[in-house]
Amino acid sequence: MCPERDDARVVARGWIARGAMLEDGRRQIVGLSLPGDVILATETIDTDMAAWALTDAVTLDAAPLRSAVMEGRDVSVRMLDAWRRSRSAERLRLARHVIRLGRLSAYERTAHLLLELYERQSRLGTTEPGVLHLPLTQDVLADILGLSAVHMNRTLQQLRRDRLVDYRAGRTILRDRPGLALAAGLSVIEDVSDESLPGD
């Protein structure tokens, strides 16, 4: 395989956003990559996609692991599973994101995303219950949820008034997670760790 095709990286630290910038300045973030997630260069280079670091971020070259996975060479089962889990979870998140953007209101979208990020972050390690370390400006949040920054702000205020979430840059508190789940309008956010391992 051409070497440049094999550019895969694993996020080691920080938050990275993948998305596209339109000519007229509109931006849509397609997904967030957190530590442990794999980013394929083909996802950004082949298309008009790009990736931005939202915080100080460190990524590691995952090309060796990747070609091993691809070519069926021996990788530890744990590694292989981790790879598949990660890719599979990402596909699921993409689908959820489509549903959010297509059918949920701004209020629902926000609740839904915050819950997903909380879930995701909990799985990454120690978190005080209900606290979400969210290093995103409202601008970025808006570009994830397909909203204007102004409306993003107002939506967050509404969630605060409703005592569901207390947003502040860096440290967001989910005051009422059951309430949030209700507000998200979608049944329950499943625990992705229960997921089987389709491995694309």
Added chain:
Amino acid sequence: MCPERDDARVVARGWIARGAMLEDGRRQIVGLSLPGDVILATETIDTDMAAWALTDAVTLDAAPLRSAVMEGRDVSVRMLDAWRRSRSAERLRLARHVIRLGRLSAYERTAHLLLELYERQSRLGTTEPGVLHLPLTQDVLADILGLSAVHMNRTLQQLRRDRLVDYRAGRTILRDRPGLALAAGLSVIEDVSDESLPGD
């Protein structure tokens, strides 16, 4: 691996929609599966996702091929490539769909989707230039694009007035593809066949 995990199917004929139904009746279609595309059961069973046949459809069991791919057993290179191409193209389409729903207007979304489907269908085989075989009701189209059926209708009328598209059930004519691309507001729809083979 558990057998039920390995339920993968390949679409042989027909159009299949994957998506979710919300409790209150809202529906969002996440993607369309056309002949040659792979559908993983885990994409529908693990979550609140479902799949609907939009036309008479036939799918084949792809579990054998899949486990072969997964376990690195010998599959013809062509097969392996086809698998990866398919999965990779799907990921790209999901990302594009997110951008459509997040940042494009109804008019832009529609133009964008029609072009994508035309591209996709051309690659499947013989098509008269400019003719898109589109076996979708406006209702379904609306559920793909995150619009109400009424607004979907009005948007299609607008495209017709602008002499870009002539929609009628089953047979849609893209009268002015450059114009459509312009209307789609996104640079160019890339030719996915040029794509490299990341293979998740």
Added chain:
DNA sequence: CGCTCAATTGAGGAGTATCAATGATTGTGG
């Protein structure tokens, strides 16, 4: 202290949704 960047607020308007009918077409049983 004047920057700059993020968050906030207000006012007005564009884009879509919703509700309720009306045609148009097609299949179906009498």
Added chain:
DNA sequence: CCACAATCATTGATACTCCTCAATTGAGCG
């Protein structure tokens, strides 16, 4: 062969979500 039901496309009227523009406040920070 016709009435009927069913589905899809279309239209009008109205309401609401969300956007845009413009300005203000507040919080670091050199």
